[in-house]
Amino acid sequence: MGAFDTATGRRSILKGLGALAVGASLPARAQQMLANPGEELHAQPHLPGKGAWVDLARALKGALVLPDDPFFGDYSRPNNLRYATRPAAVARCSTADDVMACLSWAKKTGTRFSVRSGGHNYAGYSTTHGLLIDMSPMAGVKLVDEKRGLVRISGGTVNSLVYKALERLGRTVTHGRCDGVGAAGFLLGGGIGFNMRLLGIGSDLMRETELVLADGTLVNASADADKDLLWACQGGAGGNFGVNTSFTLETFPVTTVAVFEVHWSLKRDRLEQVLFDLLHRLQGAPDGFGSKISVTVPSRQARAAGTGITISAMGQAHAGIDVPQLFGPLWDEAVKDKYEPSAPYWQAQDILAEETFPYYYREQSTFLRTSDLTLEMVASMLAFADAMPGTCMASAFKFFQVGGAVNNLQPGDTAFVHRGYDWLFSSEVNWWTLKDPPSLVQENLAWQQRFYDDVRARAKGVGAYQNFPDASLKNWQRDYYGENYAKLRAVKTQVDPKSLFTYGQGIQPV
Ligand SMILES: Cc1cc2nc3c(=O)[nH]c(=O)nc-3n(C[C@H](O)[C@H](O)[C@H](O)COP(=O)(O)OP(=O)(O)OC[C@H]3O[C@@H](n4cnc5c(N)ncnc54)[C@H](O)[C@@H]3O)c2cc1C
Known part of the structure; x- marks a missing residue:
C-alpha cells in the first residue's frame, strides 16, 4: 500500500508530521x-x-x-x-x-x-x-526441520525479522514488502507477495500453528491433529479462533532474481492503452514472475502544479525469465526507476522494500479476471482517476498479479477461498487530517465507493481480500470467505462458542 508521490516526496514530509502523531490527541x-x-x-x-x-x-x-x-x-x-x-x-x-x-x-x-x-x-x-x-515481544524464527525446510515463526514476529532469518538460511516463503507487517496477521488472512504465483500464498505454506484457545488451552493444529483448525487459520483471518503463538512454514531455497520498478509518464491519451496492454501481456507470464501494476493519482497540490497520473509496475522474476521480453514494446517506453537483472534473492528484496509510517487510509479490494478488463473498462477506471477530488497525499489503485500457484488449490482446500482469478484489484485513498478537512475526506471516500461499485459491477469483481478489510463492506462474510464461511462458523463454534474473540467483522459461531 501507500503509493509514493515522487513529485511531492510525501513520505519524507509526512514522516515529520508522523512524529506528532494522532495517538497523542485526536481532533x-x-x-x-x-x-x-x-x-x-x-x-x-x-x-x-x-x-x-x-x-x-x-x-x-x-x-x-x-x-x-x-x-x-x-x-x-x-x-x-x-x-x-x-x-x-x-x-x-x-x-x-x-x-x-x-x-x-x-x-x-x-x-x-x-x-x-x-x-x-x-x-x-x-x-x-x-x-x-x-504479541510483538514473542518474536523469533527457528529452523525446526532442515530436511523439509520447516521454520517456526513466533506469533508476534514482524516481517523484517522473518526476512533476516530466512536470508541467513538461504530460503524464502511468500512474503510482502513491508517490514512492519506482522507475520501473524499476514499469514492468518492469506498473505500475498511476488512469490505467490510460484509457491502459493503465505498461508498455503503453513504446516502447523500453535494457538491459545478461548478456554485457555494451548493446541497445535496440523494435518494430523485439529486439521479443521489449521484449515481455518489458512485464510480465516486473525482475531477469530484464538491467539496464535507460532506458525510452522515450509520454506524454499533461493538463488537470484531479477527485480524491476518502472513507470510510464505519458500523455493522458496513451495511458489507457498502456494499462490495457500491461494487464493482458503480463497475465501470460510464467509462474516465477510476480508483479503489481499501480495507477497513481498525485496529491491535489501536485496535480495543481501540473503533475499527471502515472502508471507503474514493479515486481520480480526468478531465474530464466527475461523481464524486458515479457513487457515487449512497453519496456522501451518505460522509465526504469529500478532494474536489476540478477541479484541475490534477499539483496533484491531490499531494492523492492516498502517503508511505511502511520497515516490515514481506506482500502477497498476485489478479485478480477483479465478477460473482463476490456479497453472500455480500463478507460473508465482512468476516467475515475481523473475525477478523484484528491487529498494532500498521493493515492492509487493497484492490480496485484495472482494466478499461477495461487490457483492450483481449490476454493475449499484452505479458508482462503479466492482461487481462479488473475488480479487482486485494490483502491486506496490516503489522507492526513491536519491538512485535509473532514468534508474533503468524505468527498474522497464517496468517490472511492462509486469507483469500487463500478469496478465490481462492470469488471465483474468477485469477493474482497480479508487481509485488506474494509469496515464499510456490507456482505463481508460472502466477500471474504464465500462458500467457506459455513465451515469457518463450524470451526468457530467448536473452539470459541461464546465469541471471546470478536471484532466488527469477526466470524460468528452458529
Ligand atoms: C503498509 C502495509 C503493507 C502491506 N502489505 C501486504 C502485502 O504485501 N501482502 C499482504 O498479503 N498483505 C499486506 N498488508 C496487509 C496485512 O497483511 C494485513 O493488514 C495483516 O493482517 C496485518 O498483520 P499485522 O499482524 O501487522 O496486523 P495486526 O493489526 O496486529 O493484526 C491483524 C489481525 O490479526 C489479529 N492478530 C494479530 N496477531 C494475532 C495473533 N498472534 N493471533 C491471532 N490473531 C492475531 C488482530 O487482532 C487483527 O484482527 C499490508 C498492510 C499494510 C498496512
Missing part, C-alpha cells in the same frame, strides 16, 4: 467520528479497578504498560491512524503463559481486549479501549 469529536466510522464497535467498555490491573501485572512475565509510560504511544499506535483508539493498558506478552494469563484475566474481569502483532490491520481490528494484547 474534535465530529472529525473523529468521521474518520472512524467503526468507532461504536470499540465503545468505551467497563474497565476494572486499579487492583485488578495490579493482579494482571503480577501474573505476566512481560510488562503491563500503562498510559503514563513514556513509550505508551509507541506501543499502542496502530498503522492506520483512522483507528487510533487508546487502550487502557498494553500487555507485552513474552510467552504463551502470558497470553493465557491475559485471556483468563479478561474473562474474569469482563474486560474487552484485542490481539495485535504488527498493528497493520486496515480497519482497526487490532485496536481496543480495553486491554491490548501485544
Whole structure:
C-alpha cells in the first residue's frame, strides 16, 4: 500500500508530521467520528479497578504498560491512524503463559481486549479501549526441520525479522514488502507477495500453528491433529479462533532474481492503452514472475502544479525469465526507476522494500479476471482517476498479479477461498487530517465507493481480500470467505462458542 508521490516526496514530509502523531490527541469529536466510522464497535467498555490491573501485572512475565509510560504511544499506535483508539493498558506478552494469563484475566474481569502483532490491520481490528494484547515481544524464527525446510515463526514476529532469518538460511516463503507487517496477521488472512504465483500464498505454506484457545488451552493444529483448525487459520483471518503463538512454514531455497520498478509518464491519451496492454501481456507470464501494476493519482497540490497520473509496475522474476521480453514494446517506453537483472534473492528484496509510517487510509479490494478488463473498462477506471477530488497525499489503485500457484488449490482446500482469478484489484485513498478537512475526506471516500461499485459491477469483481478489510463492506462474510464461511462458523463454534474473540467483522459461531 501507500503509493509514493515522487513529485511531492510525501513520505519524507509526512514522516515529520508522523512524529506528532494522532495517538497523542485526536481532533474534535465530529472529525473523529468521521474518520472512524467503526468507532461504536470499540465503545468505551467497563474497565476494572486499579487492583485488578495490579493482579494482571503480577501474573505476566512481560510488562503491563500503562498510559503514563513514556513509550505508551509507541506501543499502542496502530498503522492506520483512522483507528487510533487508546487502550487502557498494553500487555507485552513474552510467552504463551502470558497470553493465557491475559485471556483468563479478561474473562474474569469482563474486560474487552484485542490481539495485535504488527498493528497493520486496515480497519482497526487490532485496536481496543480495553486491554491490548501485544504479541510483538514473542518474536523469533527457528529452523525446526532442515530436511523439509520447516521454520517456526513466533506469533508476534514482524516481517523484517522473518526476512533476516530466512536470508541467513538461504530460503524464502511468500512474503510482502513491508517490514512492519506482522507475520501473524499476514499469514492468518492469506498473505500475498511476488512469490505467490510460484509457491502459493503465505498461508498455503503453513504446516502447523500453535494457538491459545478461548478456554485457555494451548493446541497445535496440523494435518494430523485439529486439521479443521489449521484449515481455518489458512485464510480465516486473525482475531477469530484464538491467539496464535507460532506458525510452522515450509520454506524454499533461493538463488537470484531479477527485480524491476518502472513507470510510464505519458500523455493522458496513451495511458489507457498502456494499462490495457500491461494487464493482458503480463497475465501470460510464467509462474516465477510476480508483479503489481499501480495507477497513481498525485496529491491535489501536485496535480495543481501540473503533475499527471502515472502508471507503474514493479515486481520480480526468478531465474530464466527475461523481464524486458515479457513487457515487449512497453519496456522501451518505460522509465526504469529500478532494474536489476540478477541479484541475490534477499539483496533484491531490499531494492523492492516498502517503508511505511502511520497515516490515514481506506482500502477497498476485489478479485478480477483479465478477460473482463476490456479497453472500455480500463478507460473508465482512468476516467475515475481523473475525477478523484484528491487529498494532500498521493493515492492509487493497484492490480496485484495472482494466478499461477495461487490457483492450483481449490476454493475449499484452505479458508482462503479466492482461487481462479488473475488480479487482486485494490483502491486506496490516503489522507492526513491536519491538512485535509473532514468534508474533503468524505468527498474522497464517496468517490472511492462509486469507483469500487463500478469496478465490481462492470469488471465483474468477485469477493474482497480479508487481509485488506474494509469496515464499510456490507456482505463481508460472502466477500471474504464465500462458500467457506459455513465451515469457518463450524470451526468457530467448536473452539470459541461464546465469541471471546470478536471484532466488527469477526466470524460468528452458529
Ligand atoms: C503498509 C502495509 C503493507 C502491506 N502489505 C501486504 C502485502 O504485501 N501482502 C499482504 O498479503 N498483505 C499486506 N498488508 C496487509 C496485512 O497483511 C494485513 O493488514 C495483516 O493482517 C496485518 O498483520 P499485522 O499482524 O501487522 O496486523 P495486526 O493489526 O496486529 O493484526 C491483524 C489481525 O490479526 C489479529 N492478530 C494479530 N496477531 C494475532 C495473533 N498472534 N493471533 C491471532 N490473531 C492475531 C488482530 O487482532 C487483527 O484482527 C499490508 C498492510 C499494510 C498496512
